[in-house]
Amino acid sequence: MNALRKANWQLWWFGFRYIPLIGFCKPKIIELDDQRTVIRMPHHRHTKNHLGSIYFGALAIGADLAGAFLVFYKARQRGLAIHFAFKDVKGEFLKRPEADVHFVSNDGALIDQMIEQSLQTGERVNQSVTINVTCPSLNGDEVMARFELTLSIKAKKR
Structure with missing residues (x-):
């Protein structure tokens, strides 16, 4: 089974x-590597609001997944037990996404640093990660929304 299918x-x-x-909500991971995660959230009756755009709650789910799945992926790769959560969230809504959206996290290097710091100190590490939301079929790579989530990680060897 290839890595994306397994993920x-x-x-x-x-x-x-x-x-x-x-x-x-039926999200799907469409890109996953050490530095980047892209998750697609479909625009359908379960994810859209009364205005026909992706509902705030579905956007929050996608942002959470894009930030969290990269941590999960790195923990699996390295055989670590990582306990993580989001401490807060800031959302900036720039345009109404009226089709499938992509949640893009490019914070792989930052997450690696957080894991290393937590392993060295034995303490919980908090850093802000950024998730950009695009609507490729209608607006290309234009950012429709941006989330900043404070990721809290505590890593230990199994």
């Missing part, structure tokens, strides 16, 4: 097992 299976299982609302 999508893990995402589905996590949603099914722990947070059914994730599964209800």
Whole structure:
């Protein structure tokens, strides 16, 4: 099974097992490597609001996943137990996304630094990660919304 397919299976299982609302929105990981994650959230009746754009709650779910899945991926790669959560969120809504959206996180290097710092100090590390939301089919790479989430990580060897 290739890495992207496996990651999508893990995402589905996590949603099914722990947070059914994730599964209800049907997100899909379309890009995943050491530095970047891109998650697509479909524009359908479960994710859109009364104005026909992606609902705020669905945007929050996508931003959460784009920031968190890279941590999960790196923990699996390195065989680490990483406990993480988001401490706060700041959202900036620039345009109404009226089609499928992509949540893009390019903070792989920052997450690596956080993991290393936590392993060295044994302490929890907090840093802000940025998630950009685009609507490629209608607006190309133009940012429709931007989220800043404070990621809190505590890493330890298994």
